[in-house]
Amino acid sequence: MKTETRKQQIIQTSAILFKERGYSAVTMRDIAKAMGIKAASLYNHIASKQEILSDIIISLAEEFTEGIQCIVNLDESSIFKIKQIVHLHVQITLNNQFGMASLNNDWMHLEGKLDYYLTLRKNYETVFRQIIDMGISRNELVKGNSEVMLFSLLSTLRSLYIWLPKKEELDVDEFSSELSSVLINGINK
Amino acid sequence: MKTETRKQQIIQTSAILFKERGYSAVTMRDIAKAMGIKAASLYNHIASKQEILSDIIISLAEEFTEGIQCIVNLDESSIFKIKQIVHLHVQITLNNQFGMASLNNDWMHLEGKLDYYLTLRKNYETVFRQIIDMGISRNELVKGNSEVMLFSLLSTLRSLYIWLPKKEELDVDEFSSELSSVLINGINK
DNA sequence: GTCTATAGCGCGATAGAC
DNA sequence: GTCTATCGCGCTATAGAC
Numbered sequence: 001m002k003t004e005t006r007k008q009q010i011i012q013t014s015a016i017l018f019k020e021r022g023y024s025a026v027t028m029r030d031i032a033k034a035m036g037i038k039a040a041s042l043y044n045h046i047a048s049k050q051e052i053l054s055d056i057i058i059s060l061a062e063e064f065t066e067g068i069q070c071i072v073n074l075d076e077s078s079i080f081k082i083k084q085i086v087h088l089h090v091q092i093t094l095n096n097q098f099g100m101a102s103l104n105n106d107w108m109h110l111e112g113k114l115d116y117y118l119t120l121r122k123n124y125e126t127v128f129r130q131i132i133d134m135g136i137s138r139n140e141l142v143k144g145n146s147e148v149m150l151f152s153l154l155s156t157l158r159s160l161y162i163w164l165p166k167k168e169e170l171d172v173d174e175f176s177s178e179l180s181s182v183l184i185n186g187i188n189k
Numbered sequence: 190m191k192t193e194t195r196k197q198q199i200i201q202t203s204a205i206l207f208k209e210r211g212y213s214a215v216t217m218r219d220i221a222k223a224m225g226i227k228a229a230s231l232y233n234h235i236a237s238k239q240e241i242l243s244d245i246i247i248s249l250a251e252e253f254t255e256g257i258q259c260i261v262n263l264d265e266s267s268i269f270k271i272k273q274i275v276h277l278h279v280q281i282t283l284n285n286q287f288g289m290a291s292l293n294n295d296w297m298h299l300e301g302k303l304d305y306y307l308t309l310r311k312n313y314e315t316v317f318r319q320i321i322d323m324g325i326s327r328n329e330l331v332k333g334n335s336e337v338m339l340f341s342l343l344s345t346l347r348s349l350y351i352w353l354p355k356k357e358e359l360d361v362d363e364f365s366s367e368l369s370s371v372l373i374n375g376i377n378k
Numbered sequence: 379g380t381c382t383a384t385a386g387c388g389c390g391a392t393a394g395a396c
Numbered sequence: 397g398t399c400t401a402t403c404g405c406g407c408t409a410t411a412g413a414c
Binding site: 022181188189 | 209210211213214268294295297298321324328329330331333334337338340341342344345347348351352364367368370371372373374375376377378
Binding site: 006037038040041044045 | 397398399400401
């Protein structure tokens with residue numbers, strides 16, 4: 001339909017503002033002003049402010065879910081799978097720098113789709129945990145607290161949206177493997 | 190003064206709500222209701238909603254600044270200093286679980302003290318970077334991208350407030366050294 | 379130190395003209 | 397598809413009684 005591109009413009013503009021100040025602090029008037037139109041005009045393309053947030057977050061959450069499902073089914077070592085997960089996060093974050101802020105910080109403001117989001121997120125963490133546990137039992141990863149490993153890896157990957165924009169002329173594959181190296185091998189000489 | 194404890198109750202209650210929904214989504218009526226009083230009564234103890242946020246964030250930021258200043262001046266290896274930084278984050282986060290959410294997510298809503306906060310944060314990151322760079326030049330850390338190391342360490346440490354509350358009967362020193370091990374030595378066998 | 383009442387403003391969203 | 401005008405409501409903060 002014709003309004004689809006305009007709707008995408010609204011969502012993209014909103015994501016930029018949501019990253020700067022958070023969903024609750026951004027008004028429909030702010031979004032409209034950033035697009036050079038009046039707030040009332042937004043409602044020809046979207047049903048509500050809530051729908052904007054929902055579109056941003058759910059599409060990203062589904063992208064991560066699909067990505068990790070592919071990775072977990074590979075017939076590869078856990079180290080390889082973790083490197084693929086790092087690459088997945090770098091890739092999605094580079095393509096959705098602004099939306100990632102909402103995914104991380106504003107999911108609790110979802111109304112209709114909160115339960116769905118929580119299911120996706122829980123599933124993602126469960127699959128990631130399985131990959132780590134498999135690595136430990138196969139002797140590919142150190143015997144340690146797998147919860148601490150999961151926490152450390154996920155915290156770093158979920159914060160990429162803050163750091164990646166600061167890097168100019170970033171080589172995706174190079175950065176991805178540098179980050180994998182730090183996460184997997186540590187920083188100790 | 191007499192109102193000091195009541196003011197601290199307001200700040201603590203606010204921090205809990207700010208962690209759940211963010212500064213902008215929490216109203217003075219919410220805070221008052223959680224304390225069993227009316228919103229107008231809050232203003233006998235605090236000047237504005239902004240003052241609550243400012244108190245939460247600045248006191249924590251100053252605590253981190255003091256902590257890392259002590260650590261950087263130690264005559265110890267960079268590995269030891271990094272372990273001390275991990276311990277600093279675990280300790281402060283355990284004592285200020287709720288406030289840490291505001292420090293991480295709501296600093297952009299500071300008004301009067303935004304510049305001061307940004308100075309403290311920049312200083313913290315600079316000192317942390319110095320410790321890492323010193324470690325590399327002294328051959329204590331692997332030769333690699335120090336920005337990636339700093340990013341990875343700080344992301345994990347700044348996310349502790351999300352994970353630590355989920356751990357029951359946590360042994361601080363044990364968790365702290367498990368986390369240090371994962372961050373410093375990685376997860377590779 | 380808490381209350382009721384309310385000022386003054388901005389919010390999300392709708393109606394209807396063009 | 398955008399506009400002006402506006403509804404109904406909730407926001408932070410203040411005034412003044414008790």
